[in-house]
Amino acid sequence: NYFYPDLPTGYQISQLFYPIVGEGVVEVEAEDGSFFNVGIERLHLEQDAGKLIHDLSPTESFVDLNRAGTALMEIVSRPDIRSPEEAVAYVKKIRTILMYLGTCDGDMEKGNLRADVNVSVCRPGQYEKFKATGDFSHLGTRCEIKNVNSFRFISQAINYEARRQIEILEDGGKIDQETRLYDPTAGETRSMRSKEEAMDYRYFPDPDLLPLELEQAWIDDIRASLPELPDEKRRRLMSQYGLSQYDAVVLISDQAKADYFEEAAKGRDAKLVSNWVTNEVSARLTADGKEFSENPLPAAHVAQLVELIETNVISSKIAKEVFDHVWNGEGSPAEVVEKHGLKQVTDTGAIEKAVDEIIAANPDKAAAVAEKPQALGWFVGQVMKATGGKANPAAVNDILKAKLGL
Known part of the structure; x- marks a missing residue:
């Protein structure tokens, strides 16, 4: 049952006992280059709700029902995340996988990817006891922060919520299990409602829904047709092009960037190409407010620029000047070098x-x-x-x- 105006049917269809995807593990890279695993408890399908809007009027709330009733994929993770940085890295990794699969465009600003962030704190040593026993009583009471829609807000919301809970516990209070929202303007979380237990949801089978039986042959066909996923691509870029783990991870974070690199790196110094793609090209696109998929610069131009450096026609320093001219539409690197007389003096x-x-x-x-x-x-x-x-x-x-x- 669903008692909010953003889903007019009054109930939400969801998968309870038989989620479409069972348990799994996602390997995530931390900021220091190390890896940690986050367990996936389940992935289930359910109906999305509409969007309640509270900031258009001081006296009224509005509801946008465009999204209401559409299919939503909810991925439930295990309590394996220990910090705001790990949480952001995990969501980034999930986002990258979904975008490679083509099942989500990853646009958090439009709400196409959102995070419900569950935060709890516990005394030193208690988490290790939980990992050893699987007993949730060693963990603190969690509060769920709904619909956080940016990496920055995820980090800010966790930091604030953890501090709030620690202050309550240190003052001798207790944490109430509840659903909260994050207010990015005030930089704080606020209580929305007490957290419902399973009995409060009053689950009941929908008599109009037939059982869904997935044939193994169909699953095998899907598995066989999967694209190269981020982890596979990272390992291949490292082995095929001799890139460092850091460079490979930066490239695979955006499928368009990784594809662009591979096109430009044919027959060229891969490390040099990687540097130009991840530094100069990426920086220009960011400055212009563009995604890498909107890159106007042909990969062949980066390849030619690197070739001119490799063959000592220009120096690395002059290459940056050449790049400026090329980015401004003055032609290919070779044409720019000729036009502006930028050939390296080797006499x-x-x-x-x-x-x-x-x-x-x-x-x-x-x-x-x-x-x-x-x-x-x-x-x-x-x-x-x-x-x-x-x-x-x-x-x-x-x-x-x-x-x-x-």
Whole structure:
């Protein structure tokens, strides 16, 4: 039974005894690069409710029923999450998996992915007893924060709620099991209603729903047609392209980003391509308020830019200038280099001439380099400045060391 105006039927259809997916485990990467497992208790289907809106009027509440009655997939996790950071990492991982599968677009702002965050606190040592025995009495009383719709709000809501519960317990009080909501403006959780137990829901079988029998052959067909999932892709990127775990995890976090990388990395230095994709390209898209799937830059342009660096046509420093021009629509990297005369100076004669002029103009500094070798960096900077940043840095270093006797 359902006694709220956001579901006009007065009851919500849900799966109780026979969820469509049973138990499982999700491997999640923590901020420090380590992995932890979160147990999945069940995944069941139920009807979604509408949306109650309370901030359009000081005296009235509104209800948006566009979503009411549509199918909702609820994933119930085990109490394996110990911090706000782990909670955010877990939801991000679930979101990535669902987006790879194509079962959810992951748009939290529109409410297409939401988190009901259950928070409880316990005394030191009690959680370990729970893990050893499975006895929930070792854990604290939980409060459920409904419909949190951003990673930032998930973290903020957990932090606030944990502090609130600790303060109550330290003052000698007790936690009431209840449903709460998070107010991001005030940065606090507020009580909505006391938490219902199973008996309060008054479950009853829906006589209009027939039993759903899933044939094993159909399940096997689905399993065989599954796309490459994030964990598989991470392991493959590491083995096939020699990427670090960190780089692979950053790439797989967005399917469009991972696909873009693979297209650009064909025949190129994969680590260099990864750096350009995850740093420069991602930063420009973020600055423009675009998703990676809206990237206007062809992967072939990143591949060509990396090729120009690999073949010493341009330096890494000049490459950033080239990228600026390419991003602004001035053509391919090769065309930009030609148009703006940005080819790297590899003619040792030209570099030697610039080095000789700078040494001659700064005899005192040149004499001091023998005692203070780190001063070589100043000369490198002056040569690069004199050549408009186009001199090959390795050649500049070699010539300076030879001329200064290092």
